[in-house]
């Protein structure tokens with residue numbers, strides 16, 4: 159089985175670049191040049207240097223002793239929550255800002271829903287002295303005020319998208335319009351393994367540092383590079399793609415993605431794309447997505463803003479279809495319980511997104527001699543209000 163993207167940008171039947179004619183010059187430049195740039199010696203040097211000295215990598219692979227005792231097995235946490243800005247998202251924005259520099263771009267655009275990707279993008283723009291414009295649905299601008307303030311302090315311009323539902327999809331449309339109008343000097347930083355080819359592969363390559371480190375760190379801990387399984391939450395799918403990547407070809411490693419079920423997969427308030435979705439085109443790529451009978455996108459819901467996305471990257475649709483990876487789901491309630499459990503057993507407050515991966519521990523039978531790696535994609539600071547409302551401290 160082959161899990162790499164092919165020349166045309168497909169993983170099996172999923173992926174590609176379903177873009178408007180006007181966007182061809184932008185995408186073609188990226189398709190033709192991204193591989194050569196990100197594999198060049200200079201790029202690797204700069205990327206590795208910033209990951210080490212700016213992001214704080216390698217992030218620890220922590221043996222969670224009390225959590226392991228509770229589940230009667232061996233559980234390791236990959237601590238992406240300890241990265242600068244608090245999640246794995248910075249790995250990708252560092253990669254893309256260096257790529258933008260190599261392409262001689264002067265201006266960066268991005269779209270953001272909850273604001274996490276917007277903050278990660280504004281951060282690297284400040285670092286590199288680049289102009290940064292972040293499109294955000296007008297409704298999201300109101301709902302995510304702290305992240306909007308951070309972006310502004312970092313020097314970014316936040317433009318509210320006032321069309322449609324005034325959420326992520328509308329921000330994406332505005333960003334694409336901007337890019338079409340500024341093909342020469344602008345790079346568009348997409349925040350997950352979604353969008354037209356080459357974004358899904360490019361973002362996977364930047365996040366693959368996660369599984370590269372897991373292999374080396376596991377070898378130090380237990381004398382072998384391969385765990386029994388790797389578990390990661392899945393929104394667009396970038397932290398999972400990074401945590402899975404170097405294990406894809408080793409079929410003895412079980413790969414588990416966890417989607418957000420929201421209030422439950424039987425309700426309308428859910429974001430479990432692979433569990434409920436059908437094949438379609440979203441964000442310029444063919445994948446699985448949540449849609450009505452006549453192909454309208456269903457508005458997703460999850461307690462965690464980072465998983466609140468109606469689609470999923472084409473790599474995951476392929477891993478799902480070929481059964482190389484298994485996809486489970488967790489409800490808001492299960493997630494809150496697992497977040498509290500980790501906090502009180504290990505002294506680590508996880509992001510709501512990451513707590514989806516933790517919730518999977520209750521859904522599979524762990525054996526005493528097995529080794530499970532959970533990718534802890536981010537920290538819970540941003541979710542304190544939700545936790546406090548629910549637990550009533």
Ligand SMILES: *Cc1c(COP(=O)(O)O)cnc(C)c1O
Pocket residue numbers: 245246247274349350351391392393394395396397398464465509511512535536537
């Ligand atoms: C954005 C985010 C996610 C979801 O994005 P993926 O592309 O699926 O990884 C998960 N965890 C955290 C902490 C996030 O900020």
